[in-house]
Amino acid sequence: MDWANAVIQGVLLGGLYALFAAGLSLIFGVMRLVNIAHGDLIVLSAYLALTVTTALGLSPLLALIIVVPGMGLIGYTLQRAILNRTMGEDLLPPLLVTFGLSVIIQNALLMGYTADPQNLQAGAIEVASVEIGAIALGVMPLIVFGTAVVVIAGLQWMFYHTALGRAFRATSDRQDIAQLMGLNRAHIFGLAMGLSLAVTALAGVFLGIRTSFDPAAGSARLIFGFEAVIIGGLGNLWGTLAGGVILGVAQTVGAKINPGYQILAGHIVFLLILAVRPRGLFPRIDG
Amino acid sequence: MTQMHVTRRTRLSTVALILMVPILIALITAPWWAGRSELRLMGEIALYMSLATLWNLLAGYAGLVSVGQQAYVGLGGYLFFALTMLAGIDPYAALPLAMLAGAVVAAPVAVLIFRLRGAYFAIGTWVMAEVFRLTFAQVSSLGGGSGTSLATDIVRSMADGRSAREAMAWWLALGAAVLVIGAVVLFLRSRQGVALTAIRDNELAARSLGIDIWRTKFIVYVVVGALTTLIGCLIFLQKLRISPDAAFSVNDWTAFVIFIVVIGGIGTIEGPIIGTLVFFALRETMADLGTLYLIALGLVAIVVMLKAPRGLWGFFRDRYNLEIFPLSRRVNGLTSKGA
């Protein structure tokens, strides 16, 4: 029963990882950009939520009302002001510029909030759980997992059933021809990054409620999100959820074997999948 | 008809070659004229210059943008500690052994992560480094997560007395830098190196010329991994203490190195050297600013990438047509014809 419990907790943890990954997957799908600062932006969202909760006395879940659009705005501005200048054939500029951003965000957080670990207090809901047989399911992990499913379903719907999604796909296919349709590429890219960071804000707040965080916590989150994307298959949003779940289960089962193996087990499962199925488990057929 | 011949030499490169002899002599004799702290700083500069040169070969020439070279720095440090303290091997023999082990480790790693393309390759290398970090954190004989110090008898066995040891550490660092820079220059002048430049300039054309791209990149990755492992040995020989977080630090061994190369000029031999000197000049004057200094460094790297993507050296080279290390071939004796 302990093992079943570990697997179920891992599945729920996978929801959080899918939220880390969804933003990465989105911007890669639209503009082939890999954002090295993604993890630091997740942590930045957690700190923004911390500031909002302490300043306004709100619950972190209510703080989402401010943090989600706030991060969306940051994303749009970041893309228009800086990242759009790096877009092109050469992949080095976006990589190095986002790497620089990562260092800047980390150190700015260090200056603003010190290195002390923080966490977001959501109150009684943090410890609430529902019993199903002998297994206790935390209400918060259930909310996170449910949010991940809703976010991914929402992104999927947006991609295939809205004008914005059409514009994203067209721009992803052929940037210059999309421009001929009257679509301003710089604006479309800005919207994609804004949306990506809005999802990131959710991930950051849930991360902050689940565990403590510090300014250096971003790189591990970038790596988890990246692993979920690759395991699931590039460009496949539902695959990303599956990738997150596989990574989560690998970690909780690893931790069950030996607490020191938690993160390592996740990495090893990732490397095994990379060795056996280099395109991930559910690659997009046309990709 | 004028005599035409192809040469790589430029007047500057000849002058530089002549100047290099007294500079090298001055550097070798540094233990007799430099103070203890200067010697230490110079050692650190030499090691960073080596890391930057190696990363530049990887990213700037082979197009393998790794953000996980800390894997090999840490591996080198841990191997050096393990070989000397656990296996009882002489420290001087441990250095080439560790380098060899670095190559042996790098080969299967390359096979695995070469499956990832572009930016995903970059993060894949980072995952590898994390796997190394978490693995060494499990080795209790090397102190597990909290790390360990190099046993004093091993330090003593390397040279008699503190100043002799410090001189030895400096000579090793200097020797490594000369070895690394020399090896990279010779490599780039070799057939393989020309192939690499061809791949960088046009992968499709290079493939049609029959260059085995995978194999060329594989060789570069393994050689860079081996040499980075050697530098890792020397870094932690200087530090005398190792822990997983310090050994596999992405900031210390990759972020700074990338900033050095970008600021100096990626894809040139001179860039990493100039970048290292600029980096240390900034660090020595601005280190009091602490985190603000790191933010400034990140900003400078971003601005350079956006405004002068070929770095300081690229900027000056384009403007004055300079080259210190003779790499590109020039045809002399051609009568200039309005192009």
Place this chain on the structure above:
Amino acid sequence: MPDPVLTIDKLNAHYGDFQALYDVSMTVEPGEVVAVIGANGAGKTTLLRSISGLLSNSANEIRWRGTPIGALRADQVAQQGIALVPEGRLLFPSLSVEENLIIGGQAKRKGPWTLERVYALFPVLKERRNQASTSLSGGQQQMVAIGRALMSNPDLVLMDEISLGLAPVIIRQIYEALPGIVGEGLTAVIVEQDISKALSVSSRVYCLQEGRVSLTGQSNTVSRDEISRAYFGI
């Protein structure tokens, strides 16, 4: 004579160090169809890319209804009512046939062209509206590319080699549809390798040779000799 809607004045265009157009001047009057002919590499596609904003030029080299548009981005030019049917069709592979058409109308300009009207012009597209655009034949893809341009209700449509790589029967079909397209006051610039096709649908013709205008004239009066001289420079 009415004022020209499009005026190109000494246009020079470059790809890096390579100069593709030298002092090309041209006017297009409202409602007319102008053909641009010339050998491969003469600069025809470059001319259309410059007008549509895919290549950036200095502002005054290209004027649209008196307003300089040479420095505008492609999306801004599109908003002005200029649409391009690009060489090679270049549909969006991850969009269905209908989505390709709808995205053409992204700019939401008013005018006669709607989805239904495009389907009436090319009925085969209606049958395949939900298919992936990549599953269509070359001729059908060309119909989508033309329909996509029309959906923006342009005032000027630029067509680049719409018969390239198509079977003669398909080319005839598309050219038979052209009068119906340009009938209602739509202005068109057509780049075409097939000289007789180009002359048959246009009122005036420009010939480009190595980036320069080598001939201008009325389509129904220029002689074969003049054209071959302008075309090949012999």
